[in-house]
Amino acid sequence: MTLERRAVFLDEMGIGPLWQRRDMPVATETPAALEPMPAVALAEERTVAEQASVIAAVPRAPEAPPSSAVAGMNWMQLKESVAGCVKCGLCNGRTKTVFGVGDEKAKWLFIGEGPGRNEDQTGEPFVGPAGKLLDNMLRAIGVKRGENAYIANIVKCRPTDGNGRDRPPTQEETAACMPYLERQIALIQPTVLVALGKTAALSLLGLDPETPVSKLRGTVHRYAGLPLVVTYHPAYLLRSLPEKRKAWTDLCLAMTTYANA
Ligand code: SF4
Numbered sequence: 001m002t003l004e005r006r007a008v009f010l011d012e013m014g015i016g017p018l019w020q021r022r023d024m025p026v027a028t029e030t031p032a033a034l035e036p037m038p039a040v041a042l043a044e045e046r047t048v049a050e051q052a053s054v055i056a057a058v059p060r061a062p063e064a065p066p067s068s069a070v071a072g073m074n075w076m077q078l079k080e081s082v083a084g085c086v087k088c089g090l091c092n093g094r095t096k097t098v099f100g101v102g103d104e105k106a107k108w109l110f111i112g113e114g115p116g117r118n119e120d121q122t123g124e125p126f127v128g129p130a131g132k133l134l135d136n137m138l139r140a141i142g143v144k145r146g147e148n149a150y151i152a153n154i155v156k157c158r159p160t161d162g163n164g165r166d167r168p169p170t171q172e173e174t175a176a177c178m179p180y181l182e183r184q185i186a187l188i189q190p191t192v193l194v195a196l197g198k199t200a201a202l203s204l205l206g207l208d209p210e211t212p213v214s215k216l217r218g219t220v221h222r223y224a225g226l227p228l229v230v231t232y233h234p235a236y237l238l239r240s241l242p243e244k245r246k247a248w249t250d251l252c253l254a255m256t257t258y259a260n261a
Pocket residue numbers: 082085086087088089090091097155156157173176177
């Protein structure tokens with residue numbers, strides 16, 4: 001990708017101007033052109049060089065292995081199984097299951113929380129404004145939906161509350177659905193995983209539900225032996241525009257991790 005095209009996508013993310021990568025894809029300096037950050041935010045921010053040096057030995061989340069049936073499925077069997085799944089109560093409210101989309105041999109795997117209203121209607125993850133932002137994030141690192149990138153969720157059916165609003169999946173719903181994602185990961189064999197948001201990160205890493213995303217950023221975690229980088233969910237970034245710069249920092253860490261893998 002040309003620097004000019006990347007600048008366009010970064011501008012779409014709202015974090016232009018372009019950060020110039022040097023010999024390695026590591027952004028070690030804050031570009032002078034970026035606006036000053038609040039003191040609190042600066043205190044939380046680490047340089048990417050610092051981040052890249054931190055390799056965390058975080059325990060894998062799921063203690064139980066995936067069910068033997070799911071663990072042995074091929075892509076077609078897996079898709080059919082998800083489409084007809086009634087393993088948890090989320091099946092009752094769904095319009096469509098949302099299996100995942102992208103290059104089934106992708107080196108990049110992006111994992112979100114679960115389907116929202118648009119995804120439930122279309123059967124595809126990350127559609128609508130958050131999906132557009134995610135697509136721009138993908139292009140900023142030189143991949144795109146269907147080309148060296150796969151997008152999946154922790155749960156395949158839309159979780160809603162009593163008022164029909166989106167909510168995070170419960171631990172029970174997550175546990176019921178995880179074997180499908182585990183099998184997707186095993187089939188794809190990605191080089192780098194990127195967890196989009198708190199629910200995805202905590203579900204994959206098996207951490208306390210109160211752990212904030214800010215404590216998980218800036219560290220290369222491990223999931224099933226694969227490097228995992230945590231960043232914010234695109235829907236959150238749309239509500240919290242200043243955090244887009246942090247998301248770009250996370251993507252730089254992911255690119256460094258990918259380059260070194
Ligand atoms: S969320 Fe997952 S486990 Fe629950 S019904 Fe849907 S596919 Fe099955």
